[in-house]
Amino acid sequence: MAISRRQFLLSSAGILAASQLPRLVLAAKESDFDYVLTAEPGSAELIPGINTSILGFNGGYPAPVLRAKQGQRIRIKFINKLKEPTTIHWHGIRIDIAMDGVPFLSQPPIMPGETFIYDFVCPDAGTFWYHPHMNSTQQLGRGLVGTLIVEEAEPVTFDADIPLCLKNWHIDEKGEFTQLSIPRYAARMGTPGRYETVNGQHKPTIEIPTGGLIRLRFLNVDNTLIYKIALKDFPAKIIAVDGNALSKPVPLTAHEIGAGMRLDIAFIAPEKTDEIIEVQNGKGRLFFGLLKLKTVEAKLPKRNQIPSLPVNPIPSPDLKSAEVINFLFEWSGAMTPTDKNGKAKHEFWTINRRAWEGMNQNNLPAPLAELKLGKTYIFDMKNVTPHKHPIHMHGHTFTVIWSNKKKIKPYHTDTVLMEKNERVKIAFVADNPGRWMFHCHVIEHMKTGLMGYVSVV
Incomplete structure (x- = not known):
């Protein structure tokens, strides 16, 4: 039976669908998987009337919005239809290292034509996203980015x-x-x-x-x-x-x-x-x-207040017994080292005076720090560069506990935006074994030095 636009809007599903932009759609499903994703060349009408050639999940942009349930397993079949290797990193999810999507560090690169099954449990509810961790400047910059929403175990209803x-x-x-x-x-x-x-x-x-x-x-x-x-x-x-x-x-x-x-x-x-x-x-x-x-127009019950969401089950750090590790983010300015062939190898940023040197199957750099499983750590981080940096850590959620620039009410996050010349302290329990990337999420900063990893064993 056909329904009017007004009737559609007044249904709960209709309100949700109408509130989103029409090009935000769910990915197709297969019987054995919650979602099937591809990375492939495609096009998007970003400027009205003009098609732009992009790289997109399922060939388009926006990418499919993936939805999972807190505490439950999600299975995603991923097919690489690019002409180059790629992976998917599930940004902000406290995930098993084998599913983290960092080439060489957690999984082999997914080669053109290959399929990889991402299979993991989402312990936390909230707004997350997904993207490759290979050739990131190009792959993210040309459109390979998407939303992952993990719904609360006990749903909080919004209109x-x-x-x-x-x-x-x-x-x-x-x-x-x-x-x-x-x-x-x-x-x-x-x-x-x-x-x-x-x-x-x-x-x-x-x-x-x-x-x-x-x-x-x-x-x-x-x-x-x-x-x-x-x-x-x-x-x-x-x-x-x-x-x-x-x-x-x-x-x-x-x-x-x-x-x-x-x-x-x-x-x-x-x-x-x-x-x-x-x-x-x-x-x-x-x-x-x-x-x-x-x-x-929508005939809804009268709303009087904004609800609090349930807080995620993040382990509480033991600050009294925490080990403090210092991190210094520095700017190398105009330094332009070259490789053995004389080609410029830009390294503008360093962590503890080390620029990220890249990695491959035969070369895995030393970690920035080796952490003991189950122990609490405080990272005392100093940004002595003249620019802001969103510092992100994989595999863990940390608590921001102090800053020399602003008054902090401790809060949980996976990324902290550091002001220029700011010093920040974060605390967390190293409860997730593996080798976890620790980097600035400005992609060019990451690619030109401001990246490393910590090892939890």
């Missing part, structure tokens, strides 16, 4: 739950890719893109139900940029940071998320139709429109 992937594409007015990495920018903040999108659209308008309890999941899937999220003249609360619920929601004023980071906010929509809420991105002291939310 609209909207993932928003933020990405600034390196394309010109004809939709053609420009240079993804320029050395003079890689040695600074990173090479910025030119065309800003939300879920693949420039400054979209997204419908939300009148009076509804709304959850927005912002994911910074950009190679480089920091987004500073705010709502113009409208109240909202932060309910989760980087996939980890806050014990109590806090008011949103403006919140920075570096590359790889996520932010969940919630608010109650206006009760009148055709009301507009502008989501903004701060650049310096100025704020600019990023997208608009428009209310559409």
